[in-house]
Amino acid sequence: MEMRxxxxxxxxxxxxxxxxxxxxxxxxxxxxxxxxxxxxxxxIVSEKAMDHPDIVAAAVRKWGLDKxxxxxxxxxxxxxxxxxxxxxxxxxxxxxxxLAQYLPATVELAVxxxxxxxxxxxxxxxxxxxxxxSWIDHLARLISLLGASMPPFWSGLMALFLFYFKLQLLPxxxxxxxxxxxxxxxxxxxxxxxxxxxxxxxxxxxLHHLILPSVILGWFTLALVCRITRSSLLEVLRMDxxxxxxxxxxxxxxxxxxxxLRNAFIPTLTTLGLAFAGLMTGAIMTETIFAWPGxxxxxxxxxxxxxYPAVLGTTLLIAVIYIFVNLVVDIxxxxxxxxxxxx
Amino acid sequence: xxxxRIVRSSQSPWARGxxxxxxxxxxxxxxxxxxxxxxxxxxxxxxxxxxxLAQKVEDRLSPPSPRHLFGTDELGRDVFxxxxxxxxxxxxxxxxxxxxxxxxGALVGALAGYFGGAFDLLVMRVADITLAFPSIVLAxxxxxxxxxxxxxxVIAMILVWWPEYARLMRGQxxxxxxxxxxxxxxxxxxxxxxxxxxxIIPNTSAPIVIKASLDAGSAILxxxxxxxxxxxxxxxxxxxxxxxxxxxxxxxxxxxxxFPGLAVLSVVLGFNFLxxxxxxxxxxxxxSA
Numbered sequence: 255m256e257m258r259x260x261x262x263x264x265x266x267x268x269x270x271x272x273x274x275x276x277x278x279x280x281x282x283x284x285x286x287x288x289x290x291x292x293x294x295x296x297x298i299v300s301e302k303a304m305d306h307p308d309i310v311a312a313a314v315r316k317w318g319l320d321k322x323x324x325x326x327x328x329x330x331x332x333x334x335x336x337x338x339x340x341x342x343x344x345x346x347x348x349x350x351x352x353l354a355q356y357l358p359a360t361v362e363l364a365v366x367x368x369x370x371x372x373x374x375x376x377x378x379x380x381x382x383x384x385x386x387x388s389w390i391d392h393l394a395r396l397i398s399l400l401g402a403s404m405p406p407f408w409s410g411l412m413a414l415f416l417f418y419f420k421l422q423l424l425p426x427x428x429x430x431x432x433x434x435x436x437x438x439x440x441x442x443x444x445x446x447x448x449x450x451x452x453x454x455x456x457x458x459x460x461l462h463h464l465i466l467p468s469v470i471l472g473w474f475t476l477a478l479v480c481r482i483t484r485s486s487l488l489e490v491l492r493m494d495x496x497x498x499x500x501x502x503x504x505x506x507x508x509x510x511x512x513x514x515l516r517n518a519f520i521p522t523l524t525t526l527g528l529a530f531a532g533l534m535t536g537a538i539m540t541e542t543i544f545a546w547p548g549x550x551x552x553x554x555x556x557x558x559x560x561x562y563p564a565v566l567g568t569t570l571l572i573a574v575i576y577i578f579v580n581l582v583v584d585i586x587x588x589x590x591x592x593x594x595x596x597x
Numbered sequence: 598x599x600x601x602r603i604v605r606s607s608q609s610p611w612a613r614g615x616x617x618x619x620x621x622x623x624x625x626x627x628x629x630x631x632x633x634x635x636x637x638x639x640x641x642x643x644x645x646x647x648x649x650l651a652q653k654v655e656d657r658l659s660p661p662s663p664r665h666l667f668g669t670d671e672l673g674r675d676v677f678x679x680x681x682x683x684x685x686x687x688x689x690x691x692x693x694x695x696x697x698x699x700x701x702g703a704l705v706g707a708l709a710g711y712f713g714g715a716f717d718l719l720v721m722r723v724a725d726i727t728l729a730f731p732s733i734v735l736a737x738x739x740x741x742x743x744x745x746x747x748x749x750x751v752i753a754m755i756l757v758w759w760p761e762y763a764r765l766m767r768g769q770x771x772x773x774x775x776x777x778x779x780x781x782x783x784x785x786x787x788x789x790x791x792x793x794x795x796x797i798i799p800n801t802s803a804p805i806v807i808k809a810s811l812d813a814g815s816a817i818l819x820x821x822x823x824x825x826x827x828x829x830x831x832x833x834x835x836x837x838x839x840x841x842x843x844x845x846x847x848x849x850x851x852x853x854x855x856f857p858g859l860a861v862l863s864v865v866l867g868f869n870f871l872x873x874x875x876x877x878x879x880x881x882x883x884x885s886a
Contacts, residue, residue: 278726283738291742395623399873403865405818407825408841408858419848531731538733539822543845553734557741558827569738573730 264588272581279573284330287566288323295319297562300343339570340563344556349567353549357571358442359429360541360548364533366464367472371529375476376522379483383518384510386488394480401477406536410470410543417466425463427545434459467544471536475529482525487518520591527580534572610879617878624874630867638684645678649835658850668852670843676852679835680860686836687864690747691817694754698816699809701755702762703802709763710770711793721767724760732757733819740828747820747836750829754819758812762805769801776800803879811872814865821861837861 288294295310298317303309314320318329333340339349382394417424429444430436437447437456445464448457490496491514499509537550545551549568556564618624637644653673661668667676705724709717727735736753743749773779774797782792821838823829830836837857844853 275726275729278722279729282726282730282735286735286738286742290739297742399866399869403814403818403862403869405821405825405838405841405858405861405865407822407838408854408861411841411845411854412858414846415848415851415854534731535733538737539825542826553737554826557737558745560741560744562742565738565741569730569734572734576731577729 260592261588265585268581268584268588272577275577276574279570279577280331280334281327283566283570283573284327286569287562288326288330291562297566298340300561334570339567342556342564343561344559344564349563352552352564353567353571355442356547356549356552359444359546360537360550362443362445363464363467363471363541363546363548364530364537366468367533367536368475368529370468370472371475371479375479376483378476379480379522380487380510380515382480382484383487383491386484391484394484398477398481401473404473405539406470406474407539407543409473410467410540413466413470414543424466425459427543429463429546430456430459431463467540467546470543471533471540474532474536478525478529478532479522483518483522486521487514490514490518493517520587523590524583524587527576527583530576530579534576614878618874621874621877623870624878627867627870627872627874630863631871634684634688634864634867637681638688641681641685645675645681647675647678649679649682650674650833660850661852667856668850670840670853671850676840676856679840680837680856682835683837683840683857683860684864686747686830686834687817687821687861690751690820691813694751694758694816694820695809695813697755698758698812699762699805702759702764703766703798703805705759706763706766706768707770707793707798707801710767711774711789711797717767720763724763727757727760728764730757733822736819736823737826737828740823745828745831747824747830747834750820750823753823754816758816761812762808765808766801766805769804770797773797773800807872807875807879810868810875814868814872817868818861818865 287297291297295313296304298319299310299313316329317333318326321329337350339353341347342349342352345352378390378394378397382391385391414426418426425431434456437444437451437453437460440447440450444460445457448454448460496509496514499513500506504513534550537548538554539550540546541548541550542554549571553565553568553572555561556568651674653669655673656665656669657671657673659665659669659673665675665677667680669675670679705720709720732754735757736750739753739756740750743752779792779796782796787795820829821836821841824836824838825842827842830839832839837860840857841854841861844850844857847853
């Protein structure tokens with residue numbers, strides 16, 4: 255009972271922390287959009303629309319631009335609360351609507367990358383720690399260092415050159431074959447949609463298109479997962495209770511699986527928040543290379559075209575997702591490790 | 598340090614760390630790569646056979662050959678010379694980003710940690726909020742609002758990076774603030790500024806410097822990424838990320854992207870090898886068995 259109490263207190267405390275963080279990030283995007291630019295109006299109204307006094311007047315009214323800054327912030331929050339991120343200069347549609355359309359592609363890519371990173375990174379990290387100093391440890395280190403050092407926009411191009419252009423093993427950019435029609439939208443996740451529709455050819459096509467970008471994007475996360483798993487497992491293996499378990503004559507596999515890994519996974523879990531930041535950073539580059547219609551590519555195109563409402567809207571959305579990912583990770587952390595709840 | 602660990606007292610931790618570092622082959626290889634690139638950057642006019650901006654239309658898009666080691670681009674510019682001159686951009690720009698982020702973050706973090714109070718509360722909340730954004734996402738937004746140029750990309754990177762240093766430095770300062778030697782200095786009336794400069798900062802800066810060396814690679818990478826997108830160095834500049842961008846999807850002219858990419862990769866790998874070795878050598882908590 256007491257334990258259950260501790261956990262719910264932990265969750266409530268953590269939930270309450272989200273409010274100031276949300277205020278903080280909106281305050282920051284507000285600052286970037288209203289205080290940094292010389293003319294805040296130019297961040298809301300496109301150059302072409304500036305010639306229309308009625309559009310300008312409407313924007314000034316809607317965003318309270320004639321009011322002092324603190325009041326403008328309240329206008330900003332009010333509009334945000336109504337899901338209004340402004341209108342994209344380029345697509346002429348509400349930014350929120352654009353983001354809703356592009357988000358599923360990013361989610362699909364990010365989930366596939368994370369699965370790839372965990373599937374390879376965890377076993378590699380464990381092996382590297384158990385056989386510390388062996389060739390597999392060196393290999394793991396090399397893979398991690400390459401993952402952290404390779405520009406994703408370059409490795410993506412190189413992978414396309416090799417597997418698409420030279421070997422013709424995998425398809426080129428895009429989510430599906432350019433001659434195919436996009437599946438009817440149910441969730442926006444092509445793998446899921448094609449599966450639900452029972453279109454196995456399209457499913458295989460979407461899966462094929464997902465391989466290269468998710469490997470390129472997941473590599474950085476793989477490096478992170480592998481490194482943290484290795485170092486935390488090494489630390490745990492030096493603990494007294496591991497020595498006790500071994501002294502009792504337990505089989506090495508039991509020592510590893512039952513005693514060591516459970517504790518070694520805690521730091522790996524906490525890095526998932528960090529991994530998400532890495533995925534978003536990587537998604538910006540990877541989506542650009544692979545013509546992947548997600549929010550990363552949307553943000554890049556918007557940034558280059560100086561489509562400010564779109565850039566700032568995407569930035570804010572990513573930050574908010576990031577906050578909630580960290581929230582989930584922290585709550586899980588408390589579930590797994592009771593010591594955290596006390597703090 | 599854990600009880601029961603035998604520490605040879607005849608050696609200072611610095612000497613011990615330095616020896617570990619020198620014996621670390623990967624770290625030394627990294628240092629060698631960085632050194633080579635520094636020499637290339639300094640000696641660029643003597644190494645590059647052509648002017649990095651000179652166009653020669655009749656030679657356009659020619660593959661690597663003895664005359665053009667790395668081939669030529671679509672304006673007939675020599676890719677090898679451009680890669681060589683690119684070192685003059687990427688290295689100093691990466692260094693500036695890290696140096697300013699470090700100085701700004703360390704200063705703010707030290708002041709916040711030492712004096713505490715409202716200043717501490719304010720700047721650390723600003724730091725928290727900034728760190729709530731994945732760094733390149735926020736840098737993208739700032740660089741775009743400021744307008745695309747290499748200078749603005751650098752400013753954007755510094756603005757999103759200093760909080761990491763501030764947080765680290767603040768933690769360091771808090772951990773030594775109540776040490777005897779600081780108390781002793783305070784009790785004999787040494788001015789605060791002098792205590793910070795002479796006693797606190799020298800005793801807290803090692804992790805900051807290690808972090809800076811680990812981050813140098815990422816700084817170069819991120820600047821290349823912003824230039825690749827089109828928010829950093831502008832066209833005729835021989836910047837590696839911008840060069841890769843020019844050659845993208847020109848699969849028949851593979852040399853356009855391959856060589857500048859290898860340049861970025863080797864520099865970043867060099868910094869990561871060295872940074873890794875520095876951390877292993879000077880941060881005993883992370884040293885592996």
